[in-house]
Amino acid sequence: MRTLFIILLVNIVPSLLFADNINFIWDPNVEPDLAGYRLYRSTQSGQGYVMILEIPCGPNDITCSECTDAGVPAGEYFWVATAFDTEGFESDYSVEQTTVVLGNGEIQNLRIISRGS
Template sequence: MRHIKIYLILIILLILPAIVFAGESAIFTWNPNTETDLAGYRLYQSAVSGQYTFGAASAVADITAGTETVSLENVPDGTWYWVLTAYDASGHESGPSNEVTLAIDTTPPDSPTGLSAIIQRIVSFFRSIFGGLRLG
């Protein structure tokens, strides 16, 4: 019984990372803003092209100045539109960057169809090869 518990714990430890880290990642890069009072960047996501609600509360990521890349984990299925803005120490936010589109597809393919099977006797194959062979 003790061995079963140990094996179950090991199986759970092996499977758990696959469950926790399932999903797609989106990695964004950009050219840095060179203004001296730059405080950071905000990344926005929308399901509809060109329709964003701007402001700190609506951003999917608030990125510190000096950063030129960000990765978002577990992006859900669908087509998503993204823009980036810069903001300064006074809280002024720039207009949006160019829009990028990402289509995330984590849907598995359809199941195969038309599977069939037959039973074939291998014995009959050997009988036909060795049928005329006599020992002794």
């Protein structure tokens, strides 16, 4: 499996609760052995990532090109994503995405566009 993984758009949508929902959208990986994606979050840039979501899917499955990190409390957060294949190999982390969740239905950095590796 190639380690090319691109996150083109991260769209952040606040909820009306005390915690916020962070929505991630990307162009799907088209490798024939794609098994899914993993989303990791940390409170420190470049380290301490913890897997918070695993999105199982197959190649060209357009239904698995987005996910939501739900109920994120106020604070500064850093996210990376990976793709993994049917043999269990996982790509390198994408480019780190960051935002500040204010916890009152507001989020700084409403739109982040980047390319991962």
